Amino acid sequence: MSTASDFRIPVRRGSIDWSKPVFMALVAFLAVLVLLPLSWLVYFAVTDQAGKVTFANFVAMATDPTLRRPFILAIGMSLSVGALSCIIATPLAWFVARTDMPGRSFVRIFVTASFVTPPFLGAIAWEILAAPNSGILNVVYRSLFDLEPYDHIVDIYTLPGLVFAISCYTFPYVFTLVSNALDRVPSDLEEASAIQGASLYTTLRRVTIPLVLPAMLAGSLIAILQALTMFGSPAILALPAGFHVITTKIWSLFQYPAKPNLAAAISMPLLMFTILLLWTQRSILGRRGYTTLGAKSGVPRLTELGHWRWAAWAFTALVLLLTVVLPYLALIQTALTRTVAEPLSLASFTLDHVRFVFFEFSATSLAMRNTFLLGLMTATVGTGLALVTAYIVSRNVVKGGWMLGYLATIPVAIPGIVLGVGLFLAYSNSILPLYGTIWILLIAFLTIEMPAAYQQLSSAFRSVHVELEEASRILGATRMETLRTITAPILRSNVIATWCFVFIGTIRELSAMILLTTADTKLVSVIIYDLNESGDLGAISVLGLMLLAISFVIITIANRLPLFGGPKLTSLRG
Amino acid sequence: MSFLELSGLSKRFGPLTVVDDVSLSVERGHVVCLLGPSGCGKTTTLRLIAGFTTPDAGEIRIDGKVISSKGSSVPPELRQMSMIFQSYALWPHMTVRENVAYGLQLRKLPKEKIVSLVDDILTTTQLAPLAERYPGELSGGQQQRVSLARALVVEPQTLLLDEPLSNLDSNLREEMRFEIRRLHDAYRYTTIYVTHDQSEAMTTADVIVIMNKGHIEQVGSPEDIYERPASEFVARFMGGANILAGQVLDERTVDCGGLKLKCANAGHAAGSSVSVSIRQHTIAVTTQRPTDEMNWAAGTVVRSVYLGAHRDYLIELASGERIRAVTSTSNPVENGQAVWAHLPPEFCRILTR
Ligand SMILES: Nc1ncnc2c1ncn2[C@@H]1O[C@H](COP(=O)(O)OP(=O)(O)OP(=O)(O)O)[C@@H](O)[C@H]1O
Ligand SMILES: [Mg+2]
Numbered sequence: 069m070s071t072a073s074d075f076r077i078p079v080r081r082g083s084i085d086w087s088k089p090v091f092m093a094l095v096a097f098l099a100v101l102v103l104l105p106l107s108w109l110v111y112f113a114v115t116d117q118a119g120k121v122t123f124a125n126f127v128a129m130a131t132d133p134t135l136r137r138p139f140i141l142a143i144g145m146s147l148s149v150g151a152l153s154c155i156i157a158t159p160l161a162w163f164v165a166r167t168d169m170p171g172r173s174f175v176r177i178f179v180t181a182s183f184v185t186p187p188f189l190g191a192i193a194w195e196i197l198a199a200p201n202s203g204i205l206n207v208v209y210r211s212l213f214d215l216e217p218y219d220h221i222v223d224i225y226t227l228p229g230l231v232f233a234i235s236c237y238t239f240p241y242v243f244t245l246v247s248n249a250l251d252r253v254p255s256d257l258e259e260a261s262a263i264q265g266a267s268l269y270t271t272l273r274r275v276t277i278p279l280v281l282p283a284m285l286a287g288s289l290i291a292i293l294q295a296l297t298m299f300g301s302p303a304i305l306a307l308p309a310g311f312h313v314i315t316t317k318i319w320s321l322f323q324y325p326a327k328p329n330l331a332a333a334i335s336m337p338l339l340m341f342t343i344l345l346l347w348t349q350r351s352i353l354g355r356r357g358y359t360t361l362g363a364k365s366g367v368p369r370l371t372e373l374g375h376w377r378w379a380a381w382a383f384t385a386l387v388l389l390l391t392v393v394l395p396y397l398a399l400i401q402t403a404l405t406r407t408v409a410e411p412l413s414l415a416s417f418t419l420d421h422v423r424f425v426f427f428e429f430s431a432t433s434l435a436m437r438n439t440f441l442l443g444l445m446t447a448t449v450g451t452g453l454a455l456v457t458a459y460i461v462s463r464n465v466v467k468g469g470w471m472l473g474y475l476a477t478i479p480v481a482i483p484g485i486v487l488g489v490g491l492f493l494a495y496s497n498s499i500l501p502l503y504g505t506i507w508i509l510l511i512a513f514l515t516i517e518m519p520a521a522y523q524q525l526s527s528a529f530r531s532v533h534v535e536l537e538e539a540s541r542i543l544g545a546t547r548m549e550t551l552r553t554i555t556a557p558i559l560r561s562n563v564i565a566t567w568c569f570v571f572i573g574t575i576r577e578l579s580a581m582i583l584l585t586t587a588d589t590k591l592v593s594v595i596i597y598d599l600n601e602s603g604d605l606g607a608i609s610v611l612g613l614m615l616l617a618i619s620f621v622i623i624t625i626a627n628r629l630p631l632f633g634g635p636k637l638t639s640l641r642g
Numbered sequence: 643m644s645f646l647e648l649s650g651l652s653k654r655f656g657p658l659t660v661v662d663d664v665s666l667s668v669e670r671g672h673v674v675c676l677l678g679p680s681g682c683g684k685t686t687t688l689r690l691i692a693g694f695t696t697p698d699a700g701e702i703r704i705d706g707k708v709i710s711s712k713g714s715s716v717p718p719e720l721r722q723m724s725m726i727f728q729s730y731a732l733w734p735h736m737t738v739r740e741n742v743a744y745g746l747q748l749r750k751l752p753k754e755k756i757v758s759l760v761d762d763i764l765t766t767t768q769l770a771p772l773a774e775r776y777p778g779e780l781s782g783g784q785q786q787r788v789s790l791a792r793a794l795v796v797e798p799q800t801l802l803l804d805e806p807l808s809n810l811d812s813n814l815r816e817e818m819r820f821e822i823r824r825l826h827d828a829y830r831y832t833t834i835y836v837t838h839d840q841s842e843a844m845t846t847a848d849v850i851v852i853m854n855k856g857h858i859e860q861v862g863s864p865e866d867i868y869e870r871p872a873s874e875f876v877a878r879f880m881g882g883a884n885i886l887a888g889q890v891l892d893e894r895t896v897d898c899g900g901l902k903l904k905c906a907n908a909g910h911a912a913g914s915s916v917s918v919s920i921r922q923h924t925i926a927v928t929t930q931r932p933t934d935e936m937n938w939a940a941g942t943v944v945r946s947v948y949l950g951a952h953r954d955y956l957i958e959l960a961s962g963e964r965i966r967a968v969t970s971t972s973n974p975v976e977n978g979q980a981v982w983a984h985l986p987p988e989f990c991r992i993l994t995r
Contacts, residue, residue: 078749535731538694541718542725543745543796553744557735 087547091466094457098475101515105490106482109339112332112493125333135317135334141306142296142313143341145231149295150288152235156387157242158284159380162276165250167371169380178388183240184619185395186576186593187233188300189612192600193395194233195304196402196609198224204398225309234301236391238294242287249283250276268371282352289349293342297483299579300593304600314338315485315579322583328493335486343481396616403609421606429607431598435590438506439575442591446513447571451563453514454521459551462529463537473526480519484579487515492583504586512580517570524569528562529555568626572619643706645670645832646691646800650700653686660686662856663700668849673826673833675843678853679879684836685728687853688802691834692725693718704800724793725802728809730785732777738788739764739773745796759795766825767791783814787821794825801826803835807842819846840880844868852876870907874993877919884925884965886918887995896992899961901939904987910994917993924989925967927955927981937990939965939983943975957983 116122129135163169164176197204206220223229253276299315306313312320314334321331373380405416425432454476460466461473479487491512496503502511532555540550556563578593585594592611599608644667653661661683668674676684689695691702693715702710709716724745732741739760746756764770767787777785786806793801806822807815823846826833837843843850844864852859852867852875860872871877874885888898893908896918903918910916932938944964945956953974955967967983975981 078751533729533731535727535729536733538692538718539725539727539731539733539792540744541694542692542721542723542802543792544719544748545744546717546719549748554733558733560735 087460087465090456090548091460091469091472094453094460094472095475097453098457098472098518101511101518102475102478105487105494105515108493109332109335109486109490112329113336114333116329125330126336128330129334129337134312135330138312138314138317139334139337141227141311142302142315145227145234145302145313146292146295148228148231149234149238150292152231153239153242153291154284154288156235156391157239157287158246158280160239160384160387161243161246161250163380163384165247166253166276167373167377167380169373169377169384171381171384175384175388178392179240179243180623181396181620182237182391183244184572184623185237185392185616186300186578186612187237187294187298188304188578188593188597189399189608189615190237190391190395191233191301191304192596192605192608192612193398194224194229194236195600196398196605197394198222198229200225204401224305227306227309227311230302230305230309231295233305234295234298235291236395238291239387239391241290241294242284245283245287245290246280249280253279286349286352289345289352293345293349296338296341296345297485297579299485299582300597303582303597315483318485318489319582322489322492328489331489332493335483335489338483339481339486342483346481399609399613402605403613405606421610425607425610431590431595432592432607432611434588435592435595438509438589439592442506442509442513443571443574445510446517446574447567449510450514450517450521450570451525451567454518454525454566455556455559455563456551457522458526458529459555462526463534465547473522476522477519479515482515484516484577485583487512488580488583491515491580503584504589506589508584509581509589509591512584513574513577516577516580517573520573521566521570524566525559525562528559532558565626568622572622575615575618644668645705646834647703648687648691648700649703651687651690651697651702652699653683653690653695654698660856661690661697664853664856664858665700666851666858666861668832668834670832671830672848673823673835673846674849674851675847676834676836676851676853677840677843677879678838678859680838682853683856684838684853685804688725688804688834688836691800692723692802693721721800722798723800723802724796724798726789726793726804726806728804728806730777730789730809732785732788732792734777737774737776738769738780741777741788742792742795745792749796763791763795767821782809782811783818786810786814786818790822790825794829794831797829798831801831801833803833805837806835807837808839815842822846852879854879870991871919871993874917874919874995877917877991877993882923883919883921885993886920886963886965888916888918890914890916890992894987894992896990899959899963901959901961902936903985903990904937905990905992906988907992910992915995917995918990919993920965920985920990922954922966923952923968924986925965925969926984926986927957927967927969927975928984929973929975929979929981932982932984937985937987939985941965941981941983943977943979943981946975946977948974955981957981 113125114121114123116124160175160179164172195203198206200206200220200223201218203220203222203224205222209215209221210217210219224233297315299319302313302316303319306316315338318331318334318338321327321334403421404418406418406420407416457472457476460469463469482490491508492503494500495508495511502508536558537550537554540554541547545553576593577591578597581591581594582597585591590598592615596608596611599605599611646668648664648666651661651664652659664687666674676687678684686695690697690710693710696715697710697712699712701708701712704721709721733744736744742763743756743760746759751759760773761770764773767790769784769787769791772780772784772788777788780788786809789806803822807818810818819842822835835843835846847864849861850864850867851861854875860867860876862870862872867876868880871880871883877883877885886898886901886903888896888901888903890910890912891897891902892912894905896903896905896916898918905918939957939959941957941959943955944958947954948971949968951971952968953971955969955975956964957967958964965983
């Protein structure tokens with residue numbers, strides 16, 4: 069800067085401040101996104117077919133046993149899933165986080181695999197493994213003991229079978245929360261207890277378990293919530309078994325003759341349950357959220373299990389075998405053999421299913437195109453919306469910005485199928501005729517993915533010092549320029565990670581989509597469900613493995629990124 | 643009309659009034675230091691001036707034009723200001739050169755012009771060899787200079803600095819303090835400098851503003867503030883003074899627990915409770931009983947420290963109060979010895995408590 073020259077730096081002239089209009093637009097958009105389907109849901113619940121206000125729907129719900137029973141079964145099923153997930157995951161988490169059990173580092177990889185598996189795909193895998201007649205396990209059992217054609221040891225088409233098949237894919241929620249909590253239990257507390265002569269058992273009971281109890285409870289509540297709101301697994305396993313849970317009942321009310329008013333009405337209690345569960349879970353974990361409390365303090369002391377380490381290892385191996393290894397092998401085998409029961413060998417090997425799925429079955433190429441197009445659009449638009457929302461909320465850009473945070477978080481409490489009903493009602497009328505187009509699917513995906521994306525990015529914002537943005541403002545950048553040139557690049561890896569998780573969440577979503585897709589707007593997940601109805605397990609396995617492979621690739625990429633906070637897998641839902 | 647004027651400025655966070663009816667005029671080209679203890683509202687005042695927050699009452703004017711008031715405020719990017727943040731706020735994803743060029747790029751200057759301006763400022767701040775490094779690869783002092791270069795390259799009218807030196811070690815702090823003053827004298831922008839270090843304020847400022855709990859205690863030149871503090875708070879905050887509580891006897895005489903002090907200033911009603919401040923280095927200590935009583939305090943040396951150039955005595959007075967005196971090193975006095983301290987009237991100041 070030479071004083072000799074008479075050159076003056078030009079003064080920055082005013083440009084429009086976009087923050088207010090953007091804020092307004094965002095509020096309007098999110099409000100429509102979230103509140104419109106909910107309003108239609110409420111409206112339909114309290115009216116009859118003719119549009120007259122009535123409480124008949126609720127009366128029917130209370131008196132009709134075919135409507136009451138699914139509630140009771142669903143609650144029983146979800147509580148069992150919660151309990152089973154907790155029983156599986158807690159010891160596993162402890163072995164991995166705090167003991168010298170062999171092979172600990174592999175466990176997390178397998179748990180991630182279970183996490184990434186869409187529950188409906190797991191349910192189908194278990195159908196392949198444990199259907200009473202054709203299930204591989206039963207076939208093997210019969211041939212080993214030379215039994216009659218109808219003898220079987222396991223039957224997945226039962227309530228316990230369903231509970232088991234769901235728990236295989238919900239236990240990771242408990243595992244993640246508990247192992248994070250265990251990582252933070254200070255070793256010195258345990259050591260102090262051990263030094264005073266307490267046995268391992270006493271230390272566990274008096275020190276460790278009380279410290280991780282909130283995490284266990286919170287994790288189980290998520291598992292319960294997932295089970296309660298899940299559509300795919302019950303539809304695949306409970307319907308053949310001859311019973312309904314709430315979600316499948318709601319779906320069946322949309323089959324001919326459709327009773328949308330009743331469906332809307334029975335969605336209400338389900339919505340209440342999820343809100344209650346989430347509220348309880350939040351109050352257990354406290355406002356800060358368990359996963360973000362403090363940092364890991366040093367290397368935790370590992371408990372030496374002695375001979376018991378092999379027992380622990382066996383337990384772990386069994387869990388991983390049942391939840392990941394067997395289902396995956398079943399899918400691979402089914403994808404590559406002519407009939408399910410044949411063992412995979414050179415003679416039985418075939419690429420027929422692969423050819424069928426990719427070249428012959430016309431529906432798949434359309435579904436794949438739709439799925440990936442929607443995945444890309446949802447991930448891009450959703451991440452963008454979540455970024456701007458998180459920015460406005462965390463930086464107090466406008467008065468009342470916190471409202472946006474609430475709007476963006478509300479969908480977390482809306483079960484997928486309920487959202488599906490709401491969106492169907494909102495967009496299949498003549499005012500907004502979006503039903504039958506991919507736009508209604510985009511709206512559904514954006515709504516579903518918004519809470520997790522928002523949560524992830526707003527915690528990322530908290531890690532960026534406000535002064536970095538202010539430094540840009542004072543040098544002459546507007547809010548939007550700052551967001552584009554400073555904030556977004558600094559948060560780049562968080563943004564990419566969020567994009568990846570939204571993408572994965574989108575390609576595996578079924579619950580809400582089942583009511584919203586039509587012949588022209590099929591998705592891979594829905595095709596898988598349709599193929600299951602027609603019993604085409606080979607094609608399902610090919611499609612399912614493809615979804616899994618894509619998810620793994622993307623997760624791996626996302627995990628490689630140097631993140632500030634670390635990606636949170638809890639943002640996935642089925 | 644002054645260049646920058648704050649009038650009746652207030653800012654509340656919930657029930658807490660963080661900036662309380664602050665009025666201040668800053669002349670063009672001056673360096674003004676906001677000085678005060680932690681939490682007194684300095685940063686908040688600076689952020690109000692920068693336009694990052696809007697006031698709840700009062701207004702800010704530049705050249706007579708209102709830029710902040712309760713209802714509306716000019717956004718920071720249009721204020722022709724630059725700011726140096728306590729955290730430096732260098733963008734980690736840009737090199738030194740990119741950080742510095744950012745403000746110029748926003749102003750849509752031609753590429754060659756940007757390069758030459760950036761090169762000039764990097765040379766001035768001795769950063770040229772580091773131009774391609776990322777902030778994470780620089781020392782604290784180098785980061786500080788980048789932040790300075792980035793702020794100055796856009797030729798701001800006003801430069802705001804928030805405790806810019808607090809993260810540096812004392813050698814570097816000395817050097818940077820000089821650097822800031824030198825750059826200011828070269829470019830003559832108006833500077834608002836926030837600090838809680840009084841020696842930093844004394845050496846850099848044309849005008850010092852002492853803040854306490856959100857309001858202004860005193861505005862004046864470094865000499866004013868140091869020699870003629872307007873309140874007990876200012877005297878205590880600037881340090882180096884003894885504060886004695888007492889009652890006004892007549893215009894210029896104060897009774898401090900039996901010790902009668904004639905003072906340099908008047909203006910307090912007889913009988914009112916006041917404080918008297920007297921700088922430590924103006925006190926003389928002797929072992930000879932004085933003939934007069936006025937402004938002479940009898941006491942005992944309880945501690946004496948040899949500081950090379952000075953001797954620092956802690957003296958316990960008959961009333962039990964302790965005062966410090968910094969004197970020449972001649973005629974040392976032992977601990978426990980009875981002494982008389984002379985508090986010269988011309989250095990005793992009556993202060994509101
Ligand atoms: N965004 C805010 N919300 C609520 N209170 C705030 C906010 N910013 C500052 N405060 C409070 O206002 C008071 C003054 O803060 P400020 O940062 O202006 O102090 P300061 O004089 O700069 O102190 P320091 O020397 O420690 O930096 C403090 O009590 C602080 O807790
Ligand atoms: Mg401050």
